[in-house]
Amino acid sequence: MSGIRIYVPGDAVAVACGADELARAIASAASIRKRDIEIVRNGSRGMHWLEPMLEVATDKGRIAYGPVELGDVDSVFEAMLAGGGEHKLRVGPPEDHPFLKKQTRLTFARCGIVDPRSLDDYKAYDGYKGLAKALANPAAIVDEVAQSGLRGRGGAGFPTGIKWKTVAEAQADRKYIVCNADEGDSGTFADRMIMEGDPFVLIEGMTIAGIAVGATKGFVYIRSEYPHAIAVMNDAILAARRGGMLGNSVAGSTFAFDLEVREGAGAYVCGEETALLESLEGKRGLVRAKPPLPAHKGLFGRPTVINNVLSLATVPIVMDKGAAFYKNFGMGRSRGTMPIQLAGNLQYGGLFETAFGITLRELVDDIGGGCFTGRPVKAVQVGGPLGAYFPRALFDTPFDYEAFAARDGLIGHGGIVVFDDSVDMAKQARFAMEFCAVESCGKCTPCRIGSTRGVETVERIMRGEEREKNIAVLTDLCNTMKFGSLCALGGFTPYPVMSALRHFPDDFNTAPRLQAAE
Amino acid sequence: MERAAQILAEHRGTEGPLLPILHAIQETFGYVPENAVAIIAEALNLSRAEVHGVVTFYHDFRQEPAGRHVLKLCRAEACQAAGGDALAARAEERLGVRFGGTTKDGRVRLEPVYCLGLCSVSPSAMIDGRIVARIDDKKLDALLAETDR
């Protein structure tokens, strides 16, 4: 053995909790002891309350320790040298941890396990098997993806196979694959984790998309708030190109495909697909009117597949294991698994991938462990800043596109933000309107003006001014925004606002508030 | 502006080059200077108004130099749920500036950011490009102390 292998995650969550400093400290602890070690900067396993979670490879598998602080490095390192020995921070084999054991990891199968910058590692863990199947029968790719039931994970839940079919059938001199990695929703980080922990799966998914529809060029549009993801994606693309998996002959085939990373510039609305295309073209991120659909006239006017990171990163396993395998998971019209992101005031936050159908209660109480403040959960917002707030009374809602829609909510990109009973829901409603006002692209009036009027109206209600009348005004305004906005920024902002009002009316009743505030 | 010309040359052949160019300009100068806008417009065959429109649309691009340090505090929902609002108020008070402002001595600029993807270890912040999570009063004060340097 050339020395022991120690994993120190390079995922942004781990780094933000001190992983870079830990990696340096481990290296110096090793050099002081004249021990030969190899440090791998893996992705995160998704148990974020344990980050930074370090692992050591032993002959009995990997043993984890976490959350490790600088002061623990020496003792943890000693335990690692002892072959994964006892320590107060010892987690044991990560895959045996109940949080991971309960999951079904398909999209996230490799995240946290492999070295994200190593093409060899990717291949050793079943990487590029999907591409091999795709190359064996390129004409069947679109149908396989359609049969799997995979729907867009960016929020709208549009069937991925149908989108691809439209682009495949379009005639043009050039077509594009665009990956939407703008991930602006609060409470979401699954795209980031994939890009930082298993970037080749996204590259493979985009390559398969290119072959399926006849596109030779792809762009990954990553928000600028994600410098680590940008760095890892760039490195992985370079490695894939060097390894012959991108370029003029993908994996030795007659297909050409190449990729480029583009950095966003801090505009939430650029996550909306047409605004994103405008931005890629170097313009202001104004939402385009549809039709034409991007599938017909997308980037630079050419037919374009635009998909979320998770949609594309799920394609390789669909191709590898087959549509039937994937479709077997889930409920109703929500097939397969969803990487759910548990965030906010929660004891056990992180990434939980599971088949559709799990209830909010299981996710928040059983898996998430309730609030880290020790107070009762009052509300959860599901699906980002445009998603509805759910009260405990609706915690029996299963995670499923249709079930959430039936309760005036949405699963969006799969983020769940938990709030304890200290939250003021009128304030959250005001924030939703404020956010819309700040981020509106300005093209349509209901969104641009409506949101500003919305902030004012919520404030009036909060001050107790003509409560009934202003609630009617707010309701009206929300209707106008919902039905009159060009895109879902203005169109969905009513979800958090109206759900807060509907489920938490007491918070919009100012008399008790004034007393509470002294 | 020699550097600007060089950046433009490096992006020749790029599809949709304006955002990459603006990022490179801001990286080099710390902001997007007015005279760079003119040079970019000419090179890309755009009007100055068009380039200006793009610069002002995106939150990332600055038209004047930032402070020596930039502290971005996440103000989005998951960070609110973990006590972010109180931290934000503390930062404003300690620095004596509101969000979007720079301290009088040019030491630090305080900016809001809407989610850093660290929502499971919130509240979070970015200081001069470095990310920090699980921020409490003590950690915030340590970050503010860093900006004294």
Ligand SMILES: Cc1cc2nc3c(=O)[nH]c(=O)nc-3n(C[C@H](O)[C@H](O)[C@H](O)COP(=O)(O)O)c2cc1C
């Ligand atoms: C304001 C707004 C922001 C959005 N942000 C994102 C985003 O960050 N990432 C994403 O994948 N989709 C986002 N979407 C959805 C996209 O418009 C689009 O539905 C998605 O990229 C399609 O890919 P999918 O079918 O794979 O989900 C956003 C939509 C709106 C209206």
Ligand code: FES
């Ligand atoms: S909401 Fe603050 S990091 Fe996501």
